[in-house]
Amino acid sequence: MEKINWDDSFSVGVKKIDEQHRQIIGIINKLIDSTNASVDSELISDTLMEMAQYASDHFETEEHLLTEYKYPDYKSHKDHHIEFRKNTVNFSMDTLKYKRTVPVEILTYLKEWWVNHILKIDMKYKAFFVEKDVK
Numbered sequence: 001m002e003k004i005n006w007d008d009s010f011s012v013g014v015k016k017i018d019e020q021h022r023q024i025i026g027i028i029n030k031l032i033d034s035t036n037a038s039v040d041s042e043l044i045s046d047t048l049m050e051m052a053q054y055a056s057d058h059f060e061t062e063e064h065l066l067t068e069y070k071y072p073d074y075k076s077h078k079d080h081h082i083e084f085r086k087n088t089v090n091f092s093m094d095t096l097k098y099k100r101t102v103p104v105e106i107l108t109y110l111k112e113w114w115v116n117h118i119l120k121i122d123m124k125y126k127a128f129f130v131e132k133d134v135k
């Protein structure tokens with residue numbers, strides 16, 4: 001599977017959020033790498049847990065910022081986060097059952113969810129934060 005290549009099209013213009021998105025993409029790329037080698041099942045579940053934890057912290061940062069500046073589309077944005085949280089918990093549990101690679105459907109879900117979320121959903125607040133002068 002091809003890794004995600006970060007480029008400027010992923011930038012939402014807020015430094016802290018961009019940094020967190022890069023970290024998340026880094027974790028996904030690490031998981032994609034791990035499909036090329038047989039690795040410890042513990043590493044897989046640890047990495048998935050890391051992803052869930054990191055994503056959760058990131059959503060908090062983002063939601064905090066969106067609330068602080070009264071982003072009009074906050075509710076529907078938050079719903080996307082809730083959906084991701086729910087799915088990540090489910091598949092972290094599944095994967096804890098000693099798999100040596102991340103099942104391709106999980107990896108595809110992670111990759112597609114984040115690329116789509118950043119480029120389509122998060123990108124909607126880019127102009128909003130530019131207007132509020134949040135960098």
Ligand SMILES: [Fe+2]
Nearest residue numbers: 062117121122
């Ligand atoms: Fe988001």
